[in-house]
Amino acid sequence: MIKTAFPALRRGNQGIALIEGDARHSYAALESRVEAFACVLLGQRDHLAGERVAILIPAGRDYVTALHGVWRAGGIAVPLNVAAARPELEYYLSKAGASRVMTSRKHPVAIDPVCRRLGIEARDVDDALEASGKPRPLPAFEFSRPAMIVFTSGTTSQPKGAVITHKAIHAQVTTLIEAWRWTRNDSVPLFLPLHHLHGIINVLSCALWCGATVHAMPKLDVVRLCEQAAGGAFSVFMAVPTVYVKLIEHIESLSSPQRKAVCDGFREMRLNVSGSAACPAHVFGRWKELTGQALLERYGATETGMAISNPYDGERRAGFVGRALPGVSAQLFDENDRPVRKEGVSGEIRVRGKSVFEGYWKDERATRESFRHGWFRTGDIAVIEDGYYRILGRSSIDIIKSGGYKLSALEIEGVLLEHEAIREAAVIGLSDDTWGEIVAAAVTLKDGASLDLAGLKEWCAGRMSAYKAPRRLKVMQQLPRNAMGKVVKPALRELL
Ligand code: MCA
Numbered sequence: 001m002i003k004t005a006f007p008a009l010r011r012g013n014q015g016i017a018l019i020e021g022d023a024r025h026s027y028a029a030l031e032s033r034v035e036a037f038a039c040v041l042l043g044q045r046d047h048l049a050g051e052r053v054a055i056l057i058p059a060g061r062d063y064v065t066a067l068h069g070v071w072r073a074g075g076i077a078v079p080l081n082v083a084a085a086r087p088e089l090e091y092y093l094s095k096a097g098a099s100r101v102m103t104s105r106k107h108p109v110a111i112d113p114v115c116r117r118l119g120i121e122a123r124d125v126d127d128a129l130e131a132s133g134k135p136r137p138l139p140a141f142e143f144s145r146p147a148m149i150v151f152t153s154g155t156t157s158q159p160k161g162a163v164i165t166h167k168a169i170h171a172q173v174t175t176l177i178e179a180w181r182w183t184r185n186d187s188v189p190l191f192l193p194l195h196h197l198h199g200i201i202n203v204l205s206c207a208l209w210c211g212a213t214v215h216a217m218p219k220l221d222v223v224r225l226c227e228q229a230a231g232g233a234f235s236v237f238m239a240v241p242t243v244y245v246k247l248i249e250h251i252e253s254l255s256s257p258q259r260k261a262v263c264d265g266f267r268e269m270r271l272n273v274s275g276s277a278a279c280p281a282h283v284f285g286r287w288k289e290l291t292g293q294a295l296l297e298r299y300g301a302t303e304t305g306m307a308i309s310n311p312y313d314g315e316r317r318a319g320f321v322g323r324a325l326p327g328v329s330a331q332l333f334d335e336n337d338r339p340v341r342k343e344g345v346s347g348e349i350r351v352r353g354k355s356v357f358e359g360y361w362k363d364e365r366a367t368r369e370s371f372r373h374g375w376f377r378t379g380d381i382a383v384i385e386d387g388y389y390r391i392l393g394r395s396s397i398d399i400i401k402s403g404g405y406k407l408s409a410l411e412i413e414g415v416l417l418e419h420e421a422i423r424e425a426a427v428i429g430l431s432d433d434t435w436g437e438i439v440a441a442a443v444t445l446k447d448g449a450s451l452d453l454a455g456l457k458e459w460c461a462g463r464m465s466a467y468k469a470p471r472r473l474k475v476m477q478q479l480p481r482n483a484m485g486k487v488v489k490p491a492l493r494e495l496l
């Protein structure tokens with residue numbers, strides 16, 4: 001009976017799956033831990049039968065134990081942002097109907113008050129394993145079952161939970177392994193957050209599927225990454241454009257011999273990938289000058305997995321995301337839902353295929369609206385030029401991409417309106433060299449009230465994840481509105 005889809009995660013595989021600090025964990029050791037943890041989760045039951053188990057742990061052995069443990073026991077994992085604010089965590093946990101939250105004592109997160117309020121259990125992975133009883137048979141693995149709920153922000157005021165099945169994970173991972181030629185000899189750093197597909201699928205799952213080694217870091221540490229790269233630790237590197245900007249800045253600040261060592265470390269890797277947001281052509285160019293690496297830019301979304309990619313062999317074109325990946329269908333559509341077949345004519349990217357998600361958790365309406373004739377509507381506008389897709393922007397101004405995170409302007413506005421000084425709020429994204437876009441807020445204030453950016457940021461702390469907090473604030477007498485009374489955000493963008 002198949003217990004897992006991950007072929008490398010098995011007894012007897014002494015290959016190194018994870019390096020975390022000084023600790024090296026073999027696939028065999030990880031497998032035993034995952035099985036033991038699945039037994040703990042099951043307790044007296046035979047199957048978790050789709051119970052939602054949240055995971056609030058950064059990259060490392062405990063995260064993998066929890067994720068695969070939930071999968072083996074037949075549950076649905078709900079990976080959450082370790083840096084999320086309490087109201088956000090409360091929303092995710094209640095929306096997903098999670099029954100428990102897995103944590104790691106190595107990286108404590110203050111979740112207990114939220115769990116108490118919701119009446120759910122928070123459990124440290126090690127504690128749970130220490131209390132584990134006798135091994136018991138694990139349920140049969142079913143590809144059609146939901147594996148994860150991944151929350152993503154969008155055009156609605158609250159994030160939606162994308163339901164991703166084991167079948168979709170299988171399709172996403174095997175497609176990328178083939179397209180980007182992953183092998184067990186690969187070694188990759190993992191510093192991206194593990195509540196989004198970029199970290200979960202493109203890095204962690206591809207590596208663990210094929211028996212490669214993951215260097216897990218709880219968060220981005222540019223200095224350490226560069227030292228490790230100089231020491232030849234990695235063969236593959238995957239990041240959002242902001243990380244490449246930060247690496248370039250750091251490398252440029254180094255002395256000449258240090259700079260050479262780091263650049264040579266990157267040069268010797270077999271693949272450097274950029275995605276989650278548009279990679280500016282000057283970043284592509286500078287990275288190539290420094291390291292000789294032509295960044296492989298690809299395009300994807302939480303709902304679709306990776307959809308479009310520049311080639312492994314062949315031309316990697318700056319400013320373009322390439323062609324549809326094997327097994328994925330991508331097509332541009334016009335506003336009347338007609339396919340755009342001509343090069344140079346823009347349309348919305350729609351995606352179909354085995355890697356596409358099931359729908360939004362307990363949100364039939366949003367699910368229905370997000371598909372048209374079986375195609376998932378990404379909301380991204382693109383053109384095809386000489387066979388390659390070029391992303392032009394998004395159909396909604398209310399989506400902001402900052403450092404690879406997709407943020408909802410409406411969600412941020414909703415929180416800002418709770419501020420006692422704010423009467424009206426409009427949030428937009430402004431272009432930024434490091435972050436792609438930054439969050440900017442225009443507000444009008446209640447009579448006699450005052451507000452500055454520092455005060456607003458302080459107020460936002462604990463109410464929203466820090467990366468959502470506005471980095472620009474404009475206090476206005478009135479917001480620019482059209483005849484219907486709607487805020488004219490493009491005009492606001494000009495004003496800011
Ligand atoms: C951190 N800060 C940010 C962001 N990240 N501000 C705006 N946007 C951000 N993304 C702020 C912090 O609040 C803090 O502000 C200051 O920057 C330093 O924070 P720190 O945590 O030290 O920053 P960092 O470690 O350098 O983080 C930058 C980062 C991170 C590594 C680029 O943002 C990140 O991991 N982004 C990737 C997210 C991701 O994986 N997205 C994939 C989703 P202050 O100083 O004021 O306190 S898209 C996806 O999954 C699809 C499928 C796809 O296509 O990939």
Ligand code: AMP
Nearest residue numbers: 152276277278298299300301302391406
């Ligand atoms: P998320 O919902 O967080 O998974 O973000 C998905 C969105 O990220 C897509 O709909 C795009 O808007 C954006 N995105 C991902 N990769 C790229 C890329 N290479 N270039 C431009 N935008 C991208």
